[in-house]
Amino acid sequence: MLSVRPAQENDMPIVHQLIADLAAFEREPQEVELSLSQLVKDGFSDKPKYKCFVAELDGSIVGMALVYPRYSTWKGTVIHLEDLIVNEAQRGDGIGTKLLDKVVEYGHQLGVKRISWEVLDWNEPAIKFYEQKGAKVMRDWDVVQLNQKGIEEYLKLRK
Amino acid sequence: MLSVRPAQENDMPIVHQLIADLAAFEREPQEVELSLSQLVKDGFSDKPKYKCFVAELDGSIVGMALVYPRYSTWKGTVIHLEDLIVNEAQRGDGIGTKLLDKVVEYGHQLGVKRISWEVLDWNEPAIKFYEQKGAKVMRDWDVVQLNQKGIEEYLKLRK
Numbered sequence: 001m002l003s004v005r006p007a008q009e010n011d012m013p014i015v016h017q018l019i020a021d022l023a024a025f026e027r028e029p030q031e032v033e034l035s036l037s038q039l040v041k042d043g044f045s046d047k048p049k050y051k052c053f054v055a056e057l058d059g060s061i062v063g064m065a066l067v068y069p070r071y072s073t074w075k076g077t078v079i080h081l082e083d084l085i086v087n088e089a090q091r092g093d094g095i096g097t098k099l100l101d102k103v104v105e106y107g108h109q110l111g112v113k114r115i116s117w118e119v120l121d122w123n124e125p126a127i128k129f130y131e132q133k134g135a136k137v138m139r140d141w142d143v144v145q146l147n148q149k150g151i152e153e154y155l156k157l158r159k
Numbered sequence: 160m161l162s163v164r165p166a167q168e169n170d171m172p173i174v175h176q177l178i179a180d181l182a183a184f185e186r187e188p189q190e191v192e193l194s195l196s197q198l199v200k201d202g203f204s205d206k207p208k209y210k211c212f213v214a215e216l217d218g219s220i221v222g223m224a225l226v227y228p229r230y231s232t233w234k235g236t237v238i239h240l241e242d243l244i245v246n247e248a249q250r251g252d253g254i255g256t257k258l259l260d261k262v263v264e265y266g267h268q269l270g271v272k273r274i275s276w277e278v279l280d281w282n283e284p285a286i287k288f289y290e291q292k293g294a295k296v297m298r299d300w301d302v303v304q305l306n307q308k309g310i311e312e313y314l315k316l317r318k
Contacts (some may be wrong), residue, residue, distance in 0.1 A: 020246045033272065034235045042235060045179075050230045071209045071227045073178045073242050074192045075307075076201065083232050104305065110208045113192065121301045127235040134309040140281045143300040146263065148234075148272040150293040154263045157293075 002095065004102045007052035012040045014061040018085045026090075048090040049083070053102050055095045062090040067106065068097065072114060079107045081117035100133070118123060118143055163261045166211035166223065171199045173220040174211060177244045183207075207242070212261050214254045221246040224258040231273060238266045240276040256317065259292070263279065277302055 007015060016036040023032045042049040055063035056086045063086040070080045080101055086095045119137060120124050127137050146154065166174060180313050181191040182191045202210040214222035222245040229239045238263050245254045267273045278296060286296050305313065 001254055023233065032233045034231070034233055036236055039232070042230065047218055049228070049236060061236055066232060068230045068307060069208070069224075070229065071201065071240065072193070073198070073225060074182065074191050074193055076197055077208060080229065082230060094299060101317055102232070104310055108303075108314055112310075114299050115305045115310060117303045119300050119303050120301050127301075134312050135303050135305040136309070138304060138308045140280050141235075141277050141302040142286075143297045143302065144276045144278050144289055144294050145297060146266075146274045146292070146294040150295070151267050151271075153293050155267055 002055060002098060004053055004055050004098050007043070007054045009040055009044050011052075011061055012036060012043070012127075013055065015064045015066075018061075018064055018087065019083065021088070022085050049074050053099060053106075055086070057090065057095070057098055062087045063095045063099055067103055067115075069112075070116065071072050075113040076112075078112045078114040078116060080108065081115060085103050085110070085116070112148070118141065161216050161257060163168070163214050165214055166202070166213045168199055168203050168212050168237070170220055171195060171202070174213065174223045174225075177220075177246065178221050178242065181244050183243070189278060190251070197293055204275075210228050210265065212258060212265075214245070216249065220252045221249045222258055224262050226274075228276065229269075234272040236269075237271045237275060238262075238269065238274040240274060243276075307308055 002028055006017065013036060014118055020032050023029050050066050050068040053065045054061045065084045066082045068077050068082065070078050072078045084096060084099055084103070086099070104115060119130065121127075121139065130137060174197060175198055179188065179191050202211055209227040210226050210249050213220045223242065224240060225242045226238050226240050227297045231235050231237045242254060243257070243258055243262070263274060278289065280298060289296060
């Protein structure tokens with residue numbers, strides 16, 4: 001039986017593993033610098049930095065969705081879906097949909113005016129899925145990142 | 160004389176005007192649903208939802224940058240630059256660079272491992288500027304948004 005529920009602290013080792021597995025699949029395993037203990041601390045303190053949901057199939061965690069608030073100068077507080085991961089063996093069974101359902105319900109409960117996430121522009125099945133769900137894939141907006149080394153170089157160059 | 164400093168509550172009417180001006184320039188003025196009073200409340204309460212910097216030129220506010228934390232499952236807490244706006248009449252005077260400098264300093268002080276933002280993929284001057292600054296424009300990652308109407312439709316459809 002499948003259920004989607006808020007993650008508990010003792011689910012986080014498997015959630016951390018799902019994060020690492022996805023990074024390996026994307027050929028960037030070395031980019032996961034976040035430890036399990038930090039992940040737990042950040043999510044289960046007095047001021048949690050994210051909300052995590054897990055999909056449980058017959059007692060095993062097979063997927064997760066992790067969201068947090070962002071701030072839009074047009075809409076106020078909105079939520080962002082950082083990760084939606086389904087264990088490779090269970091993909092295609094509708095588990096991703098159940099997780100997305102939960103995220104949209106959660107956003108609706110909070111009363112936010114927008115839920116955002118990011119998608120690879122060549123991932124046509126994902127794009128089609130999101131568009132069928134009513135989401136707008138903004139193909140003209142790209143993500144920009146300045147990483148840790150970039151931050152240091154930036155500050156060095158301007159001096 | 161130009162200075163960049165943290166915004167104070169009484170700067171926010173002009174910050175709100177800059178937000179509205181940019182939305183009008185982007186031909187989406189009706190999308191600004193956030194009131195000035197909500198903007199002030201969200202930024203100047205006990206738990207501020209964002210940090211705003213303003214550029215002041217000879218006593219007048221001519222630009223702003225607005226950032227808030229996000230959460231990366233690879234890097235932990237990171238910051239996101241939501242808006243960087245320079246008044247139309249003052250563009251090209253290096254004010255945008257001064258604001259970006261401040262944002263990068265701020266991220267460095269917080270010790271974050273990433274600063275992110277978004278850019279229109281046809282805005283080649285902006286992309287070139289960011290790349291010269293060491294940022295990575297991830298052209299294969301698109302932004303996805305489910306808006307308020309989309310959230311309601313989504314929940315209706317799944318019932």
